[in-house]
Amino acid sequence: MKSGVLASFERLYPRRALLGIGIVYAFLVVVVPVLNLAVPAGSALHVSDYTVALAGKILCYAMVALAMDLIWGYTGILSLGHGLFFALGGYAMGMYLMRSIGTEGVYGSTLPDFMVFLDWKELPWYWRGSDRFLQALLLVVLAPGLVALVFGFFAFRSRIRGVYFSIITQALTFAFMLLFFRNATGFGGNNGFTDFKRILGFPLASPRTKVALYVLSATALLSALLLCRHLVVSKLGKVLTAIRDEESRLRFCGYDPFGYKLFAWTLSAVICGIAGALYVPQVGIINPGEMSPANSIEIAIWVAVGGRGSLIGPVLGAALVNCAKSWLTVAFPDLWLYLLGLVFILVTRFVPRGIAGAMAAGAEP
């Protein structure tokens, strides 16, 4: 039985690569938590809470990059609106976290603070049941999934492609941002949700809860990686790359690309939503800024830097760019966006296949 499981993993990656992935995962979920929780703060080996929080955040971003690679790198559809799906998953989790505050808010009401502030007397209908965790989980998948499904249905049915599709996705996330900015929409307006206290009864401020969320993020990322890898090595994955490379030929082979695009697109959105849901309790805030067009463009940059169509590449790209970001936005806050733009131009010009592509080229004789 065990060998059967191993064999099915070896179909995904060669043994050495599996070992590498396993070691990185073990390091992230065993070594880092131990160094954080068990090693005293004064020790040189201690990993700070700040580092764990940053790593957790980056793991969520990496998951988004993975989802982006599935739709852009493999299927050839550049989305400049993936930040929307990330934010929707985040808001779905945020609703639950807001309700979990209970009466500990500033106004001591059972209603979330922003509703009291707006002088609302009761929860709007779409907040019904939002205090139930299972419902929140369902919503994390359904909200981005349904938005993607409906949008994708019309866009792909009309055979909207290339740069036109990218521009429309950019407009989509912008439109949602404006919608969520409104107080009347019922999601906290421009302040969004914050001041979370606990998740499933565990205090969010406690280092143990933080580590648990971080470990969960690493596990979700690993699962998403293996799932995406399973898809891209299957015949379905070959169809996706065929859509990217030669869509009309594929049509003449008797495939209707519509269903394939819709599947990859919706799945990609759902993965983003799950990443968003893991992100929000770790950073403690979600607001419409996550839906800003610039955020979605940044996602595309992670993937371009890491290397499209390699899955591992975009994960590395997201990690690298965000590590650089967390350092540079402190060191040179005014320059960050210029540097990011410069990196994008340089990568596109000199390493079009990204880090992963450059590494693969280096490995070939």
Next chain:
Amino acid sequence: MRLDTAQGPVLYLDGVTVSFDGFKALSGLSLIIEPGELRCIIGPNGAGKTTLMDVVTGKTRPDSGEVYFGEANDLTRMSETEIAEAGIGRKFQKPTVFRNHTVLENLELALKADKDVFSTLRAALTAGQRRRIEETLDLIGLREQAGRRADLLSHGQKQWLEIGILLVQEPKLLLLDEPVAGMTDEETGRTGELFQSLAGRHSLVVVEHDMHFVESIARTITVLHEGKVLAEGTMDKVREDPRVVEVYLGR
């Protein structure tokens, strides 16, 4: 030469007219292709050869006229995907293969199979399909290259791979748009032999500029001019037709 089960023509076009902004790419074109036939279509640029292919594969809808595949399939009402599924394969002018897939994967993608998302996700090659791919590899002479990325093939090999992609779909009718363009003489010769061997099992319609090639393979030739059939018959008959000499051969 006939397919044993088929009755009547494989392809039937009658009075087909297509216009783009007033320009008539096809004007009242009529054409009949019999089962197992190898037909060559020639004509000067703008004669409507590519439009004809587009109409048959559903890419362009005719303004008027009838287009039937066999007796039952009204091609003017079917989508491109449905037409491909019904058994019409098309080779483009420029070789279009899936360049980042291996030769084997190219053929695997094209195989006759359930082509919806969830069947494809679970798909694994059956013994029959594997055999079918191997037969096709032999037929197109790419067995040695089976594991190579299509990108790395020579121009002629790409053209054969594209023909292979069509063949594994087991089409009744093959439309081939300038299949020997850019091939060496030797490759052209081998392609001619391949077509000869396919005729009978499939119906072939070849659009070609290379007159030597046409002469070497064709039994019946159709000459198009300004969206209409100008002449039809054997090479010798067509060559002697004064109208053909005037618009095409005599230039």
